[in-house]
Amino acid sequence: MTYENIHLDHRVILGLVEPRSTVLDLGCGCGELLYVLIKEKNIRGQGIEINEKAIYKCVAKGLNVFHGDIDTGLAEYGDKSFDYVILNQSLQQIQRVDKVLIDALRVGKKVIVGIPNFAYYASRLQVFFRGRVPVTPSLPYGWYETPNLHFLSISDFISYCRLRKIKIEKSIYLNEKKQVKFLPNLFSQTGIFLVSR
Amino acid sequence: MTKEKTPIQNNSAGIIQTQYFTFDSLKLESGEKFGPVSIAYETYGELNKDKSNAILVLHALSGDAHAAGIHEGENNPGWWDALIGPGKAFDTSKYFVISSNVLGGCKGSTGPASVNPKTGKPYALDFPLISIGDIVNAQKKLIDYLGIEKLLTVAGGSMGGMQVLSWLVKFPEKIRSVIPIATAIKHSPQQIAFNEVGRQAIMADAHWNSGNYYGAPLPDKGLAVARMIGHITYMSDSSMTEKFGRQKKNSVQPFKFTADFEVEGYLRYRGDNFVKRFDANSYLYITKAMDNFDASEGKALQEALEGVRAKALVIAFKSDWLYPAYQSKEIARAFKLSGIEATYCEIYSTYGHDAFLLEVEEETHLISHFLKKAFYEYEVTGNYDV
Numbered sequence: 036m037t038y039e040n041i042h043l044d045h046r047v048i049l050g051l052v053e054p055r056s057t058v059l060d061l062g063c064g065c066g067e068l069l070y071v072l073i074k075e076k077n078i079r080g081q082g083i084e085i086n087e088k089a090i091y092k093c094v095a096k097g098l099n100v101f102h103g104d105i106d107t108g109l110a111e112y113g114d115k116s117f118d119y120v121i122l123n124q125s126l127q128q129i130q131r132v133d134k135v136l137i138d139a140l141r142v143g144k145k146v147i148v149g150i151p152n153f154a155y156y157a158s159r160l161q162v163f164f165r166g167r168v169p170v171t172p173s174l175p176y177g178w179y180e181t182p183n184l185h186f187l188s189i190s191d192f193i194s195y196c197r198l199r200k201i202k203i204e205k206s207i208y209l210n211e212k213k214q215v216k217f218l219p220n221l222f223s224q225t226g227i228f229l230v231s232r
Numbered sequence: 233m234t235k236e237k238t239p240i241q242n243n244s245a246g247i248i249q250t251q252y253f254t255f256d257s258l259k260l261e262s263g264e265k266f267g268p269v270s271i272a273y274e275t276y277g278e279l280n281k282d283k284s285n286a287i288l289v290l291h292a293l294s295g296d297a298h299a300a301g302i303h304e305g306e307n308n309p310g311w312w313d314a315l316i317g318p319g320k321a322f323d324t325s326k327y328f329v330i331s332s333n334v335l336g337g338c339k340g341s342t343g344p345a346s347v348n349p350k351t352g353k354p355y356a357l358d359f360p361l362i363s364i365g366d367i368v369n370a371q372k373k374l375i376d377y378l379g380i381e382k383l384l385t386v387a388g389g390s391m392g393g394m395q396v397l398s399w400l401v402k403f404p405e406k407i408r409s410v411i412p413i414a415t416a417i418k419h420s421p422q423q424i425a426f427n428e429v430g431r432q433a434i435m436a437d438a439h440w441n442s443g444n445y446y447g448a449p450l451p452d453k454g455l456a457v458a459r460m461i462g463h464i465t466y467m468s469d470s471s472m473t474e475k476f477g478r479q480k481k482n483s484v485q486p487f488k489f490t491a492d493f494e495v496e497g498y499l500r501y502r503g504d505n506f507v508k509r510f511d512a513n514s515y516l517y518i519t520k521a522m523d524n525f526d527a528s529e530g531k532a533l534q535e536a537l538e539g540v541r542a543k544a545l546v547i548a549f550k551s552d553w554l555y556p557a558y559q560s561k562e563i564a565r566a567f568k569l570s571g572i573e574a575t576y577c578e579i580y581s582t583y584g585h586d587a588f589l590l591e592v593e594e595e596t597h598l599i600s601h602f603l604k605k606a607f608y609e610y611e612v613t614g615n616y617d618v
Contacts, residue, residue: 090577091598094545095597095601099573100575100577101576102576102578111565111568112569
């Protein structure tokens with residue numbers, strides 16, 4: 036497998052996960068990330084996904100996946116059942132974010148969170164100049180069709196972690212093509228955080 | 233009139249003969265020794281050299297060993313013919329599939345209608361009370377007799393799924409994977425209640441005669457009512473509406489309580505047909521075994537399965553209100569907590585409990601991929617563009 040084929044955010048997460056660890060992917064979609072993690076890092080993985088069609092794709096990849104919603108799927112796991120719990124691009128679609136994140140930090144030794152940045156400069160420009168709710172590559176939906184329930188920025192997430200005493204061990208910011216180091220809350224479309232308690 | 237033969241389709245398991253395996257005695261879970269015991273079974277496909285491709289499929293309450301293919305001179309394909317055959321979910325060009333009739337049944341295995349060698353008459357109610365565990369212990373003898381050390385998978389829906397769970401708890405070392413479908417760790421009061429109404433209908437039939445009806449008029453009315461209740465619980469509100477609506481039958485007889493509605497006619501037809509092929513006492517014994525079943529015998533299932541190494545595919549159906557999806561989810565959760573690698577899928581279907589026989593496309597996708605993974609022992613299959 037060539038790394039060029041892998042989504043940039045998946046490549047970053049691949050770099051955060053230790054080989055042969057255990058991973059729970061909440062909102063695993065069609066299982067691309069879990070698949071890459073198993074292939075490249077030899078992890079033992081479990082996915083939770085609400086979409087039936089996506090479950091079929093996961094099963095075709097040989098993944099273990101649970102059909103259900105994230106909001107209720109976590110409670111049954113014991114403390115520190117997984118080395119990593121991943122919430123990549125799913126946090127903003129969860130009903131009770133606070134409860135799920137706290138639970139994820141209980142179930143996983145570490146949690147990896149990937150979020151779309153609402154404060155990306157192009158979003159700001161759309162709001163400011165056009166007076167429209169932004170539609171960007173990382174937030175591609177119109178207001179009438181978006182699955183996203185929450186809109187947050189990189190800075191919002193960082194201050195949330197401070198509020199809840201969640202330790203941010205690593206943070207990586209991305210635009211469409213590469214990593215962003217300068218003013219990430221303005222110039223990045225995606226933030227990926229490795230957090231723990 | 234000669235029956236017209238159905239031409240055998242390319243993906244059929246072909247012409248199949250039911251076989252019988254007889255052994256001297258079985259120690260029942262009640263402690264009683266019972267025998268001799270015959271078990272009817274069928275096989276499809278070929279056992280490979282290292283005997284690693286054997287699959288055991290287990291039928292539901294009214295099923296039998298005839299799961300696939302057709303019998304010589306008959307038209308009826310087996311009850312899971314859509315899923316068993318070359319190129320199907322249980323691909324008989326790759327796997328060796330065994331289907332076994334249950335102990336206590338009436339389709340070739342020893343049951344209450346069988347002749348008691350001590351009296352020369354049918355057992356009737358002298359037949360011992362059996363459990364799902366006894367049914368599985370008898371199957372285990374069959375599998376040993378067939379020389380299979382380890383089953384690739386054990387699969388079944390409804391009561392078949394209960395046997396799957398019992399297999400896993402009793403003989404984990406004999407199993408590489410399991411596929412319980414639309415089933416439960418144990419019956420809820422609602423499930424017991426429906427079975428009890430069926431049993432009461434049978435026992436209220438004057439012909440039942442405390443089970444001694446062999447060679448006399450059969451308790452047909454009671455058994456037919458039991459089957460009618462069963463059929464209601466196998467369908468769903470929407471599948472019934474779609475199938476019958478409030479459609480009336482064309483020839484309404486001038487009597488107050490004839491079957492005016494299509495649905496009434498259908499239930500009567502199903503009931504009347506069932507009595508031709510099923511023994512009322514078997515219905516009593518088997519439904520009782522289902523009601524008494526508890527896969528983990530009072531413990532939490534995850535405790536009973538601790539340390540078990542197996543893969544699992546758990547399937548439920550959205551409109552199934554007899555075995556609601558939450559019961560399958562409980563199974564999947566117990567697997568997960570015990571460390572069994574498990575996948576759980578709730579298939580969207582309007583067919584109700586019957587879906588496990590009817591949702592062929594979705595089940596085929598899930599089962600065929602799952603089996604491939606279980607057979608080759610790999611984590612992740614093939615290469616995908618990501």
